[in-house]
Amino acid sequence: xxxxxxxxxxxxxxxxxxxxxxxxxxxxxxxxxxxxxxxxxxxxxxxxxxxxxxxxxxxxxxxxxxxxxxxxxxxxxxxxxxxxxxxxxxxxxxxxxxxxxxxxxxxxxxxxxxxxx
Numbered sequence: 001x002x003x004x005x006x007x008x009x010x011x012x013x014x015x016x017x018x019x020x021x022x023x024x025x026x027x028x029x030x031x032x033x034x035x036x037x038x039x040x041x042x043x044x045x046x047x048x049x050x051x052x053x054x055x056x057x058x059x060x061x062x063x064x065x066x067x068x069x070x071x072x073x074x075x076x077x078x079x080x081x082x083x084x085x086x087x088x089x090x091x092x093x094x095x096x097x098x099x100x101x102x103x104x105x106x107x108x109x110x111x112x113x114x115x116x117x
Contacts, residue, residue: 003101010102014109024083027069031055087117 014020025033031052038044060069060081069081099115106112
């Protein structure tokens with residue numbers, strides 16, 4: 001499967017009219033976002049207080065033994081805990097290739113206003 005095919009699949013998700021949960025939303029509003037989707041919309045049968053405990057136990061700071069979001073550990077799966085940090089690692093050739101395959105999708109999904117990034 002090439003990049004255009006992957007982008008087409010992802011575009012159908014964005015254009016379906018169904019809610020999309022973004023990483024950025026989870027970083028700032030994890031409990032509210034997940035409660036709404038999982039408990040209210042999907043009717044997950046769990047006590048709200050227990051659900052909140054689980055979400056809190058899985059925040060970046062808990063999973064990294066107290067490391068603050070933004071404090072990087074390049075060897076860890078939970079590397080930095082911030083949105084958009086990928087931009088710091090894209091070389092110009094990688095950026096150009098990514099724009100080719102996913103640039104319009106980033107605009108459609110509301111992550112970018114245009115291709116001038």
